[in-house]
Amino acid sequence: MSRDAVVVPGATLGAEWVDDVLLAGPDDEVCFRLPDPIDRLNLRRLVLGRQTELAQSGFRPGGAVALRLPPSMAFVTHLLAIWRGGGQAILLDHRLTDYEVRRAIERLVPQVVVSPERPVQSGLRTFVEVDTDLASYSGHPAGTSHAVVQLSSGSTGPSKVIGRTADDLVTEVLRYTQIDGVPQRGERLILLPSMVHVLGLVGGLLYGLHAGVELQPPARLTGDAIVQAIGAATTPATVLGVPFHIGLLASVQDPPWLPQFKRMTTGGELVQAAVSRAFEEKYGVPLGNMYGMTEVGVIGTDLYGAHRPAIRPAPGISVRVVDGELQVARAESPYLGLSDPTRWSDGWLHTRDAGVVDSQTGLVSIKGRLDSQVSVGGLKVDLTEVEAALSSLRGVEAAVVAFDGAITAYVQLNQPRSLVDLEAELAQQLATYKRPRSVHLLNQLPRTTTGKLVRDVSTLRKAVS
Incomplete structure (x- = not known):
């Protein structure tokens, strides 16, 4: 990173960090394969072209640009162009409703909004070709010096608005x-x-x-397409995804021998031991685990699956447990607006996850959401335990257990099962006071745009009704 690059109020780092940390490297080195290769020289040219387009639309250094684009080269090149121009990128998932996008834009006031020129019919595509429409929105500079503004996944309630500086992003890249x-x-x-x-x-x-790793999205978001992408070249391949994607690979019948398949790494929710064992037996590669948050990025990893379910804190990350809650050191609040002391205070980010740190090894075990500990008739029940027991039953694709005045379960099946049979099997695993008062069978459990299961009670109720 250039030592001349600095952060000043109302502006982020300019061209130096993007060029030095992200775009540096041999001209002919392939960055993307979509399936046609895009090398660094071509990527730099595309980014420069986007910078010109953004400037013509009213973007200025220190301003903000909202990106509402699906995964695409348009997204990548606009993002890098914003940062090279000393601006703030507001990332809006293209699957958000118009109402959600409008609320975000009204609050964050970008200079330019970049959207698809026409509706995107992506289907199961993981990467699409898209023409963009650039609309001038305001002449205001960005309200903060953050390089990127993101919305949290919203799996447990309303999304939070989170900002990260360029220095913060570079630090995390180097941490990787x-x-x-x-x-x-x-x-x-x-x-x-x-x-x-x-x-x-x-x-x-x-x-x-930064690392010179070739990025290769599969043609479609299916198990067969992921396998085809792994086998498309002889160079070692790592699959990066979330637990939802493990199911896609698990669905492949008799996958071919893939000597280039190095490992799969998942982030997001905890992976059940039975799921990880089944995956590793099927493909013969480690299923690595990564734990992190939008607010801070990667917190801990176990990429070899050696400590499951525990993880080791990532280099440079300090953690502690206070009153059963895992906290992560962070000098400043990542939240835009007033700091909520229940989420960040005195240099510590409150994860709201229950955790334990082994004093001998330093390994961290995540025990689920802090609010998963409930009292039933004076007896403590860990909803994570109930959820794990439900998820282990034959035919259960996924399960969410919440407390809505009583323990309530929401279950998605992958094969026909009667509710009576499920409850009878569960009774063999859990004491009476731990069992759900009611179990709802759903065709599809609600998920966030990142594939996480939604745990917000009001959303789950709506799914039932």
Whole structure:
């Protein structure tokens, strides 16, 4: 990173950090394969072209641009162009409703809004070709010096608005280089998560560009297409995704031998031990685990699956447990607006996850959401335990257990099962006071745009009705 690059109020780092950290490298080095290769020279030319378009639409250094684009080269090149121009990128998932987008734009006041020129019919495509429409919105500079503004996944309630500086992003990219087991230069990353969210953005796009790792989204978001992407070249391949994507690969019948398949790394929710065992037996590669948050990025990893379900804090990350809650050191609040002391205070980010740190090894075990501990008739029940027991039953694709005055379960099946049979099997695993008072069978459990199961009670109620 250039030592001349600085952060000043109302502006972010300009061209130096993008050129030095993300775009540097041999001209002919392939960055993307879509399936046609895009090398660094072509990527730089595309980014420069986007900078010109943005400037013509009213974007100025220190301003903000809202991106409402699906995963695409248009998204990548606009994002890098905004940063090269000293601006703030507001990332809006293209699957948000017009109402949600309008509320975000009215609050964050970008100078330019970039959207698809016409509706995107992506289907199961993981990467699309899209023409863009650039609309001037305001002449105001960005309200903060953050390089990127993101919305949290919203799996447990309303999304939070989170900002991260360029220095913060660069620090995390360099942190990835120190993690044992990440892809190396000349290898491939089969990229499944959205680049609008932190795992796909930093763990996929930014790290891949910095480290010289070829980014290769599969043609479609299916198990067969992911397998085809792995086998499309002989260079080592790592699959990056979330637990939802494990199911896609698990659905492949008799996958071919893939000697280039190095590992799969998942972020997001905890993966049940039975799921990880079944995956590793099927493909013969490790299922690595990564834990992080939009607010801070990667917090801990276990890329070899050696400590499951525990993780080791990522290099440079300090954690502690206070009253059963895992907290992560962070000098400043990542939230835009007034700081909520229940989420950040005195240099510590409150994850709202229950956790334990082993005093001997330093390994961290995540025990689920802090609010998963409830009292039933004076007896403590961990809803995570109930959820794990339900998820282990034959035919259960996914389950969410919430407390709505009583323990309530929401279950998605992948094969016909009667509710009576499920409850009878569950009775063999759990004491009476731990069992759900009611179980709802749903064709599809609500998920966030990142594929996480939604745990907000009001949303789950609506899904039932």
